[in-house]
Amino acid sequence: MATFIGGIHPQYNKLSASKPAETAPLPAQVVLPLSQHIGAPAKAVVAKGDTVKVGQVIAEAGGFVSVPIHATISGTVKEIATRPHPSKGRSPAIVIESDGEDSWVELSGCSKEDVEKLTVEELRSIIQKAGIVGLGGAAFPTHVKLSPPKDKPIDVVILNGAECEPFLTCDHCLMLEMAEKVLSGFELVKRSVDADKAYVCIEKNKPDALKAFTKLLEQSTFSGFELVPLDVKYPQGAEKMLIYAASGRKVPTGGLPMDVGCVVSNVGTCKAIHEAVYEGKPLVERAVTVTGAVKEPKNLVVRIGTSAAELLELCGGARGPIRKLIGGGPMMGMAQTTSEIPIIKGSSGVLVQIETDIDDAPERPCIKCAKCVDVCPMDLMPSILGRLARKDRFQEAANAHVMDCFECGSCAYSCPSRIPLVHWIKHAKNMFNKTCKGG
Numbered sequence: 494m495a496t497f498i499g500g501i502h503p504q505y506n507k508l509s510a511s512k513p514a515e516t517a518p519l520p521a522q523v524v525l526p527l528s529q530h531i532g533a534p535a536k537a538v539v540a541k542g543d544t545v546k547v548g549q550v551i552a553e554a555g556g557f558v559s560v561p562i563h564a565t566i567s568g569t570v571k572e573i574a575t576r577p578h579p580s581k582g583r584s585p586a587i588v589i590e591s592d593g594e595d596s597w598v599e600l601s602g603c604s605k606e607d608v609e610k611l612t613v614e615e616l617r618s619i620i621q622k623a624g625i626v627g628l629g630g631a632a633f634p635t636h637v638k639l640s641p642p643k644d645k646p647i648d649v650v651i652l653n654g655a656e657c658e659p660f661l662t663c664d665h666c667l668m669l670e671m672a673e674k675v676l677s678g679f680e681l682v683k684r685s686v687d688a689d690k691a692y693v694c695i696e697k698n699k700p701d702a703l704k705a706f707t708k709l710l711e712q713s714t715f716s717g718f719e720l721v722p723l724d725v726k727y728p729q730g731a732e733k734m735l736i737y738a739a740s741g742r743k744v745p746t747g748g749l750p751m752d753v754g755c756v757v758s759n760v761g762t763c764k765a766i767h768e769a770v771y772e773g774k775p776l777v778e779r780a781v782t783v784t785g786a787v788k789e790p791k792n793l794v795v796r797i798g799t800s801a802a803e804l805l806e807l808c809g810g811a812r813g814p815i816r817k818l819i820g821g822g823p824m825m826g827m828a829q830t831t832s833e834i835p836i837i838k839g840s841s842g843v844l845v846q847i848e849t850d851i852d853d854a855p856e857r858p859c860i861k862c863a864k865c866v867d868v869c870p871m872d873l874m875p876s877i878l879g880r881l882a883r884k885d886r887f888q889e890a891a892n893a894h895v896m897d898c899f900e901c902g903s904c905a906y907s908c909p910s911r912i913p914l915v916h917w918i919k920h921a922k923n924m925f926n927k928t929c930k931g932g
């Protein structure tokens with residue numbers, strides 16, 4: 494059975510599931526934070542007043558675990574200043590004002606024959622130079638993921654087409670509209686780590702995507718590929734859950750997918766890899782779902798750096814006064830304080846909630862029902878972790894594996910007492926890092 498132990502069945506509310514991707518008009522301005530990925534921030538190589546073309550490097554990688562940032566519109570660098578950031582509050586960013594021309598640098602992709610001759614090092618270098626990071630939200634630089642140490646050989650690659658987060662549909666949209674590019678990019682992932690087996694994993698609530706990939710795989714000459722229809726359950730798309738569902742392997746506590754010979758790649762990342770290698774195109778745009786209490790939920794293909802406010806306007810605006818704006822989905826997304834946040838490489842959604850979407854029921858005492866324990870996909874004891882966090886017993890929380898929590902929210906969702914378990918668990922993790930580890 495292609496699933497994992499634990500998890501929940503929330504209302505999926507995929508309001509934009511049947512909507513084709515719409516290309517958003519070019520923004521008048523983009524805000525491109527220097528930190529859009531895990532690892533060292535990029536370093537600006539342009540200055541105020543410089544003119545830039547789309548695809549031009551405007552910030553170079555700040556180390557091995559880093560990628561460059563490219564201009565996503567053509568125009569003039571207005572400033573390099575601190576601006577709102579969807580996960581960091583505020584951070585340094587390059588602001589470009591459009592010249593309305595959309596002039597690109599010259600792109601030079603590889604022909605099919607050239608691609609066949611590329612070494613794995615050349616492939617990884619193209620991916621790094623294109624600024625590609627995991628587009629599923631984690632934003633880990635892809636070339637690093639594809640460079641495992643020699644003692645961690647990879648034999649399995651997994652295409653993550655689960656998109657289990659409620660409301661979000663941009664990956665589903667890519668699987669329908671760009672299936673060939675997604676599969677081609679995934680084949681390059683397989684090649685770059687020399688894996689034997691490639692699992693294409695899609696949840697069963699996307700029968701059209703399953704059909705599209707069944708057909709593509711029947712027609713392709715790729716070897717070692719297998720389609721895996723996944724049971725519909727949240728958080729099916731989390732790396733560790735997906736690896737277990739597809740291969741039966743369990744990533745150890747504190748471990749990484751490479752510890753069990755696996756690499757997982759999101760569908761948007763694979764599409765970006767195809768475009769970088771075959772078209773020479775750096776990562777300057779991505780698909781984003783704009784949804785919730787907006788007049789017309791949509792899947793939009795947007796230039797990175799466009800503001801969430803602009804995307805809300807393209808969807809007809811909110812259906813009432815906004816009570817909560819979330820970057821991402823309702824389970825793992827982050828509440829935002831302003832709609833001026835830019836779409837960054839890891840942004841998969843913008844979710845609007847109004848008064849009627851918010852449940853303000855008060856928190857009550859724990860009734861020891863163990864529902865949170867039953868649903869935790871990491872086999873943790875969320876009620877105990879929450880209690881330890883409230884009492885500042887961070888070392889004990891760490892001993893109870895609080896650091897293994899990846900904040901999926903299943904425990905808090907299931908809690909009949911409305912205890913904000915994820916809030917307390919995040920607090921314990923932060924405080925353990927600051928106080929017990931001396932960080």
Ligand code: SF4
Binds near residue numbers: 900
């Ligand atoms: S403890 Fe963490 S991993 Fe477990 S259900 Fe809660 S948020 Fe998810």
Ligand code: SF4
Binds near residue numbers: 911
């Ligand atoms: S689900 Fe809530 S009430 Fe039940 S044991 Fe967990 S924390 Fe307590």
